[in-house]
């Protein structure tokens with residue numbers, strides 16, 4: 001790793017699902033304080049790359065070099081992938097963000113409870129703290145899930161379409177919290193489809209297509225238009 005603030009490096013990373021080669025030769029550096037949008041069509045390999053980064057899928061070749069300890073890595077899956085019948089309240093879910101460093105059986109201390117209360121307040125969840133997850137709206141659930149990663153003080157955070165099925169007010173809260181986490185030094189990788197959200201949030205874009213990755217920066221309003229010869 002060349003840059004001191006690089007938290008994650010992908011070197012010629014190739015990943016397969018079963019016998020099918022999905023991604024080949026992916027390169028990338030993910031620095032502290034940056035938000036990367038991971039984009040690509042259905043089946044392009046976004047979830048496969050996330051599994052590779054989280055160590056759930058062993059590379060066929062190449063390397064994932066991550067400086068962030070396991071306890072500070074967080075993965076926020078798509079809401080549809082979650083088991084909502086699990087009997088847990090909002091407060092219990094948020095507090096479970098302490099588990100990687102604290103253990104799941106020890107009682108939480110006063111300082112941890114205070115931090116949990118502050119996280120729930122930040123995300124507008126105080127009124128729902130004792131409500132079971134199965135009785136929350138999509139937006140409330142997503143706030144609670146992000147609250148868990150705040151509690152964990154995640155340094156590497158991966159999110160899969162976090163704004164799907166959530167209300168506009170929640171989108172704003174989530175964007176604010178994610179920008180704040182990045183400003184405090186986290187490296188964030190978000191699977192995104194919405195172009196406006198990409199422009200607002202991402203510093204860089206990793207586009208997956210036909211097994212390969214291409215890096216770019218989002219075009220902001222006020223950027224100069226592309227040269228005439230590149231226009232159709």
Ligand SMILES: Nc1ncnc2c1ncn2[C@@H]1O[C@H](COP(=O)(O)OP(=O)(O)OP(=O)(O)O)[C@@H](O)[C@H]1O
Pocket residue numbers: 017018020022040041042043044045046047048049
């Ligand atoms: N468990 C699996 N076994 C076999 N093939 C798989 C498995 N999971 C994914 N694939 C295949 O790997 C390829 C990449 O899938 P992946 O889920 O990474 O794409 P994606 O970009 O996340 O798609 P989407 O936007 O639809 O979520 C697809 O062709 C998919 O069919």
